[in-house]
Amino acid sequence: MQLLRSEQQWVVVGWTATYAALTATDAASTLLALRSGRGREANPHVAGGEQGFDLERFLWINGLLFLFLLGMLIWSILSRHRVDPVYRERPLQAFWNWLYLNPFSDRNTPKAAFQYLAAALLVLGFKLLATGNNLLIASGLQDLLTPVARVVFRWVPGTLGYWLLIFLLFLPLWWVSLVCAGFLSRRWHAEDMGVAMRAP
Numbered sequence: 001m002q003l004l005r006s007e008q009q010w011v012v013v014g015w016t017a018t019y020a021a022l023t024a025t026d027a028a029s030t031l032l033a034l035r036s037g038r039g040r041e042a043n044p045h046v047a048g049g050e051q052g053f054d055l056e057r058f059l060w061i062n063g064l065l066f067l068f069l070l071g072m073l074i075w076s077i078l079s080r081h082r083v084d085p086v087y088r089e090r091p092l093q094a095f096w097n098w099l100y101l102n103p104f105s106d107r108n109t110p111k112a113a114f115q116y117l118a119a120a121l122l123v124l125g126f127k128l129l130a131t132g133n134n135l136l137i138a139s140g141l142q143d144l145l146t147p148v149a150r151v152v153f154r155w156v157p158g159t160l161g162y163w164l165l166i167f168l169l170f171l172p173l174w175w176v177s178l179v180c181a182g183f184l185s186r187r188w189h190a191e192d193m194g195v196a197m198r199a200p
Contacts, residue, residue, distance in 0.1 A: 019069075
């Protein structure tokens with residue numbers, strides 16, 4: 001049996017292409033929003049420079065994140081047979097228990113292999129949301145995040161406020177990502193069982 005079957009290879013290729021495309025649209029839409037005069041970069045880690053957006057730092061951060069997540073996505077697929085059946089059947093059971101240091105330990109792999117599949121999907125969701133929000137700002141339309149950000153930054157300013165905003169956005173996106181990861185995990189498990197039953 002191949003380590004990565006055809007569909008799983010396409011998942012990796014599709015994720016890679018989507019990550020690259022959404023990173024490009026995120027950067028381009030950010031610049032459009034800033035040049036429109038209606039936007040301001042809220043991420044303190046890439047804010048700065050003449051345009052209020054450090055593109056070089058943005059690309060470095062996203063490049064490193066890409067390498068990390070690509071490696072973990074491949075590992076999660078290769079480790080799919082070690083996923084705890086509880087997470088496969090009830091993916092929301094994995095919603096909170098992601099605080100651990102070593103995902104590769106025997107104790108953590110049954111949940112980490114599932115959660116890192118979801119994490120790869122989660123980042124795509126964040127990028128899609130950021131791109132859409134930036135385009136709304138650049139078009140002069142009411143965007144989704146500015147009202148939420150104003151409330152958050154009113155009470156918690158600066159970097160801490162930014163990460164609180166990210167956490168609030170994380171919750172619904174993580175829910176959707178876990179559901180999607182559960183679908184893929186169940187599908188691949190059923191295929192693995194079918195291959196095992198056909199093996200001589």
